[in-house]
Amino acid sequence: MRVLLTGGAGYIGSHTALCLLNAGYEVVALDNLSNASPEALRRVEELTGKKAPLIVGDCADEKTLTAVFEEYKIDAVIHFAGLKAVGESVRKPLDYYQNNLDATMALCRVMPKFNCSILVFSSSATVYGTYPEMPLREDCPTGCTNPYGWTKWISERILTDVAAADETRSFVLLRYFNPIGAHESGRIGEDPTGIPNNLMPYICQVASGKLDHLNVFGDDYPTRDGTGERDYIHVMDLAEGHLAALKYAESHHGAEVFNLGTGEAYSVLDIVHAFEKANDLTIPYQVTPRRPGDIAVCYADPEKAANGLKWRAKRDLTTMCRDAWNWQKNNPKGYEK
Numbered sequence: 001m002r003v004l005l006t007g008g009a010g011y012i013g014s015h016t017a018l019c020l021l022n023a024g025y026e027v028v029a030l031d032n033l034s035n036a037s038p039e040a041l042r043r044v045e046e047l048t049g050k051k052a053p054l055i056v057g058d059c060a061d062e063k064t065l066t067a068v069f070e071e072y073k074i075d076a077v078i079h080f081a082g083l084k085a086v087g088e089s090v091r092k093p094l095d096y097y098q099n100n101l102d103a104t105m106a107l108c109r110v111m112p113k114f115n116c117s118i119l120v121f122s123s124s125a126t127v128y129g130t131y132p133e134m135p136l137r138e139d140c141p142t143g144c145t146n147p148y149g150w151t152k153w154i155s156e157r158i159l160t161d162v163a164a165a166d167e168t169r170s171f172v173l174l175r176y177f178n179p180i181g182a183h184e185s186g187r188i189g190e191d192p193t194g195i196p197n198n199l200m201p202y203i204c205q206v207a208s209g210k211l212d213h214l215n216v217f218g219d220d221y222p223t224r225d226g227t228g229e230r231d232y233i234h235v236m237d238l239a240e241g242h243l244a245a246l247k248y249a250e251s252h253h254g255a256e257v258f259n260l261g262t263g264e265a266y267s268v269l270d271i272v273h274a275f276e277k278a279n280d281l282t283i284p285y286q287v288t289p290r291r292p293g294d295i296a297v298c299y300a301d302p303e304k305a306a307n308g309l310k311w312r313a314k315r316d317l318t319t320m321c322r323d324a325w326n327w328q329k330n331n332p333k334g335y336e337k
């Protein structure tokens with residue numbers, strides 16, 4: 001089975017490529033390299049001993065997509081590609097709506113022309129917005145608080161309606177919680193552009209000395225220690241969740257949503273302390289005011305994926321912290337795009 005990974009050179013895409021190749025799938029990546037390096041897939045080939053061809057292009061462009069399907073027999077698509085910075089989406093909403101939604105619709109139009117009916121979509125827990133009742137289940141109300149989140153929610157809506165109109169389609173919509181960590185080899189990992197927005201890559205750059213200290217965004221939330229709590233999931237567990245989603249799609253039609261989380265909530269200070277203990281390091285930090293738009297707590301009810309996908313996250317927080325640091329310390333400048 002050959003799988004097209006849009007955004008396949010990215011953080012989650014490259015880890016999923018490695019997982020699929022090791023499971024015997026063939027992989028083709030389409031990436032515009034706006035937030036990725038071709039080096040990631042070169043290293044995936046090094047780690048697996050298998051080819052992972054990369055086509056550089058825009059998956060929102062139907063001509064580009066058609067050319068890929070004409071060159072390769074594609075049996076399924078995993079759609080990772082998209083702009084994904086929450087703050088940037090508030091500043092540039094049109095870029096986000098146009099890029100992210102055009103890509104979803106282009107795939108929906110091109111795939112059936114080549115009898116390709118399986119699509120796994122990279123969605124996000126951000127679609128739950130500020131819904132307060134935890135843990136989050138797939139049938140909880142959704143309501144986004146930023147254009148990035150709305151592009152994920154609207155893409156889910158598009159895919160759900162397309163699958164309802166065409167019963168040959170099999171769409172699996174995966175709502176990621178907070179992916180962190182890296183493959184155990186330390187050869188592939190998260191390589192954010194500029195100063196990281198997200199907690200773990202920021203901590204890693206403090207640990208490497210690239211940044212002076214961590215700013216803890218608020219310690220006055222209604223949580224155990226006052227700092228924000230999230231459901232952190234190892235990126236390799238997330239990659240394995242995509243393998244499970246592909247297998248599910250092969251025997252199910254329609255569109256189905258699954259949370260990919262662990263069901264465990266850890267606070268910012270939990271992460272800091274776990275990182276320090278796992279790696280025998282000290283992470284200096286100072287508490288600053290809350291980050292606008294942040295919520296106090298967000299974590300998954302993972303049972304639907306456990307039952308439906310026969311998948312559950314298995315790597316613990318120590319492993320997430322150790323693997324994150326192993327990547328950072330061996331690649332202080334990332335892939336050096």
Ligand code: WQD
Binds near residue numbers: 086178197198229
């Ligand atoms: C985690 C916690 C912060 C940085 C984001 C996106 C979401 C998804 C995952 C794509 C929060 C705190 C962070 C820092 C801090 N991405 N923090 N200092 O905001 O839960 O989710 O990434 O789908 O869409 O919104 O992740 O890592 O930014 O924050 O104190 O320098 O760490 O307040 O409590 P978040 P995050």
